[in-house]
Amino acid sequence: MLFGDFELDLQEQALRRSGEAVKIPGKIYQAMVVLIESPGDLVTRDQIRSRLWPRDVDLNYDANVNTTVNKLRQVLGDTSDGANFIQTIPRRGYSFVAPVRYADAPAAKANVEKKTEPMGSRVFVEIAEVLRSERARIWFTASVVTWVTAAILFAGMLLWHAHQGQSSVKSPAQIIDKGVADAR
Numbered sequence: 001m002l003f004g005d006f007e008l009d010l011q012e013q014a015l016r017r018s019g020e021a022v023k024i025p026g027k028i029y030q031a032m033v034v035l036i037e038s039p040g041d042l043v044t045r046d047q048i049r050s051r052l053w054p055r056d057v058d059l060n061y062d063a064n065v066n067t068t069v070n071k072l073r074q075v076l077g078d079t080s081d082g083a084n085f086i087q088t089i090p091r092r093g094y095s096f097v098a099p100v101r102y103a104d105a106p107a108a109k110a111n112v113e114k115k116t117e118p119m120g121s122r123v124f125v126e127i128a129e130v131l132r133s134e135r136a137r138i139w140f141t142a143s144v145v146t147w148v149t150a151a152i153l154f155a156g157m158l159l160w161h162a163h164q165g166q167s168s169v170k171s172p173a174q175i176i177d178k179g180v181a182d183a184r
Helices: 026-036 045-052 061-076 106-114 119-130 134-168 173-183
Strands: 006-011 014-017 020-022 042-044 086-089 091-095
Touching: 006 026, 026 045, 026 091, 042 045, 045 091, 061 086, 061 106, 106 173
Parallel strands: none
Antiparallel strands: 006 014, 014 020, 042 091, 086 091
């Protein structure tokens, strides 16, 4: 991932600025990953907290989130004059505001991957890229729930209709018994 003068390598968990390695401690790196996964979207303080610290740890989460994001700003060179990378959304959270580009793999490596990678997995990779934002994940989840609910209702309607159809059709024995009862 590329933003500003920086390159973030998620596989190596490394940050480089203009090709030079930047030292970034673990929690600060994790906070950067949480923010950069949803560029331009609101990332709540609770989302950062839940990714960096488990709930059972007895910490002052607000102070830790503030400190971690401020240290990340220092690493990235953000100043109080202007937020080039991280914007504070008061009482809600933060947004990674710098444009993010995805680095292309070397051509030789990409050709090898295309030959060995099945078509279906590329579709899943493309879907994963689309679902990086919080808003997209919410809409995707809502649509899946809607389709599953519709499928369950449709199956229930078919079962109910089949059951109603069976109970309205009488066997010949029932018709004869009713005819005998009516004749008496």
